[in-house]
Amino acid sequence: ADPEEPAAGRGAVDFPVAVVLPAGGSGERTGLSTPKQFCTFLTRPLISYTIQAFERVPWIERIVVVVAKESHSLMTDIVEKFNHAKVKIVHGGSTRHRSIFCGLQAFAETDESLLHKPKVVIIHDAVRPFVEEDFLHKITMAAKEQGASGAMRPLVSTVIATTSEGYLDHSLERAKYRASEMPQGFLYDIIYQAYQRCSESDFEFGTECLHLALHYCGTNAKLIEGPPTLWKVTYKRDLAAAEAVVKETLSQTACVMTEECAESLDLSHKLLKKLSAEDMLVDVIPNPKGVKGVSLTSNRNFIHISVNSSKLAQIAEMVMVLEETNHALLYPVVIVWVLLTVSEQSALSQRCEAASAIMDLARASEQKNILLYGVQINHSKVPEQWERSVTKLSQLAAALIRDRNPILTGQILQA
Amino acid sequence: ADPEEPAAGRGAVDFPVAVVLPAGGSGERTGLSTPKQFCTFLTRPLISYTIQAFERVPWIERIVVVVAKESHSLMTDIVEKFNHAKVKIVHGGSTRHRSIFCGLQAFAETDESLLHKPKVVIIHDAVRPFVEEDFLHKITMAAKEQGASGAMRPLVSTVIATTSEGYLDHSLERAKYRASEMPQGFLYDIIYQAYQRCSESDFEFGTECLHLALHYCGTNAKLIEGPPTLWKVTYKRDLAAAEAVVKETLSQTACVMTEECAESLDLSHKLLKKLSAEDMLVDVIPNPKGVKGVSLTSNRNFIHISVNSSKLAQIAEMVMVLEETNHALLYPVVIVWVLLTVSEQSALSQRCEAASAIMDLARASEQKNILLYGVQINHSKVPEQWERSVTKLSQLAAALIRDRNPILTGQILQA
Numbered sequence A, B: 001a002d003p004e005e006p007a008a009g010r011g012a013v014d015f016p017v018a019v020v021l022p023a024g025g026s027g028e029r030t031g032l033s034t035p036k037q038f039c040t041f042l043t044r045p046l047i048s049y050t051i052q053a054f055e056r057v058p059w060i061e062r063i064v065v066v067v068a069k070e071s072h073s074l075m076t077d078i079v080e081k082f083n084h085a086k087v088k089i090v091h092g093g094s095t096r097h098r099s100i101f102c103g104l105q106a107f108a109e110t111d112e113s114l115l116h117k118p119k120v121v122i123i124h125d126a127v128r129p130f131v132e133e134d135f136l137h138k139i140t141m142a143a144k145e146q147g148a149s150g151a152m153r154p155l156v157s158t159v160i161a162t163t164s165e166g167y168l169d170h171s172l173e174r175a176k177y178r179a180s181e182m183p184q185g186f187l188y189d190i191i192y193q194a195y196q197r198c199s200e201s202d203f204e205f206g207t208e209c210l211h212l213a214l215h216y217c218g219t220n221a222k223l224i225e226g227p228p229t230l231w232k233v234t235y236k237r238d239l240a241a242a243e244a245v246v247k248e249t250l251s252q253t254a255c256v257m258t259e260e261c262a263e264s265l266d267l268s269h270k271l272l273k274k275l276s277a278e279d280m281l282v283d284v285i286p287n288p289k290g291v292k293g294v295s296l297t298s299n300r301n302f303i304h305i306s307v308n309s310s311k312l313a314q315i316a317e318m319v320m321v322l323e324e325t326n327h328a329l330l331y332p333v334v335i336v337w338v339l340l341t342v343s344e345q346s347a348l349s350q351r352c353e354a355a356s357a358i359m360d361l362a363r364a365s366e367q368k369n370i371l372l373y374g375v376q377i378n379h380s381k382v383p384e385q386w387e388r389s390v391t392k393l394s395q396l397a398a399a400l401i402r403d404r405n406p407i408l409t410g411q412i413l414q415a
């Protein structure tokens, strides 16, 4: 479930594989001033998600990212900030095909470069962030065996030919055609040769690497149906969709940490039940004697129940451990701190005390991509009231975890 | 900006126009158990957004929604709940083409039906909610003049033909082809005749109404390039994208209501400045002597500043007016109630008083699709602290308005 977990192994790839990621597009279709590959969601630019999709695959050695010269320093910052160790940045040409050729040349210039020539090279788009290891494996194996391979998808619309006056001429039989998508894989020698042979017109107007391999090297690519997650982030709405996909993945699990008093244990088990009913996978860890004993880094979402406000010290310790392990480098981590008050009388003063403490800690944590929220819940002696409060707490925790809104950090909500 | 405002007029359509909206699909591609046209965001099913896109167009008389028999009562409930006065529900067939034919027949059965035959009929998809009046006008006029018309878009992917073994055969020259999209328009007599003449195979496997008009009536449709907003909600991620589009549209304006005391006026003008800098269109209304004098229904987002908590009565009045005018029927309305406290001493007691009052009102309002949130801000005498609080308030208000999260209603946040 964690986006950083590599997919289960399926037979090693025992030959060198590299990636070329053209990222020179201007992204005018998003309706945004920033090229879409550099648009940010959850504090990270889109291209970093795409890079990460390759970087987590152990058998991929190198990722050559091809950018326009004016994006060089921006791209360097991204690579440094998010620790993309497999990336080499090269400068692109004026069209997509010229940029891909620049990327391929990075492996050919063996005198100047430390990049050794891969057996198979995967070409992908910077704006298709959700490619999975499984599918990359298929593309890679097919490329090795057939010389070229590519993702395809069923057509979503009927394809029509128009007359020069803008009238329907004919429509294509949908079943006979497919949409060609990315990634595509090639034996390096074949695609590099194809680009060396291709014409100025191909460089200028061509759209399809598979066509170049066919036309200049006689290689008929093997086509493999890809999943819908291969879709291309094109419009502003696609950024919202990509963000929603990442948020859903990040929100599938939570770790509830509780003290061993009766009210806190009761609350944690009720939370477990309610959140599980919403398809969240929840672990309850009782009596965390300091957080160091707990494997924090297997989780992205924590619900920490304190029976009085002084326990914010434990949250501060958690934040420190998460920082030290760099756990929030790629995705924000959520901590929902639950202040369980057991008497109406003390509830107000405890809340006040908590309010000033949490705001400062939350501000500092947010800088480290750790999002800290507070929820107060009063342990009512009236069972129906207690049940209502627990339901509300569970809804609030689920919403805070799902939305990951940095603006709301440091707030204490009321369950 | 308001999604309910009809686009500016562009010459009346002086002939009857109706719509057929096939909505019988099972939506297996969303990965959801509910057919996608019935999936809900912002408390309303997708199909209601699509219906509304037609209903707000004054020259469209009738909308025939074609559903599977098992969805009849669900669809009836939607039509009643959201007051879709132009809709007639009919039962569909087993394929898309059969369903469209059922929809067209509703106008032909003049003995049994009150629907008179339209000159032009527009066929659309229930899952393309963002069609604009402008474009419908173009489609309608072209259909009247040419007999048939349809939306087209540039191809987003290269279209390829595959060999029977799954290899690339050839790729199409992208510039020569287009994707056929919806809506499409027809002279009613032409498309009805085409459906009467077409074969079982057309009904079973056909995908393209334009093709039927061409093949059976010799009518070459006029093709008109449509905007990217015509896209089809297909996958779960598209629902998130559609929700984001609607939320963005709803969040473009806000009305700030303020008392005439110096602190409140100062705050409202600072808010105006900060929210305007984020491209929100903000009106400030000073001294609202009761809300009845203010045209509430021209707004979807209110920021109401109270200098002490007793003024929740004005919020209750606003909620009542909004309810009476049915203003939140189609889209949720947001009220951010700002509790401005002018001394640290009284801040806490006022907040407590407010906290219990707002929770009850918020719970009742939410039933009416009116989302009420509280934010407390303390008027610090230290200018830098005041500035920081105002910035925080502005961020919180913008986030509450944009996110429209019903789970957070009734909370009092801290600016």
Ligand SMILES: [Mg+2]
Binding pocket: A016, A018, A061, A062, A115, A116, A117, A118
């Ligand atoms: Mg290498």
Ligand SMILES: [Mg+2]
Binding pocket: B016, B018, B061, B062, B115, B116, B117, B118
């Ligand atoms: Mg009529």
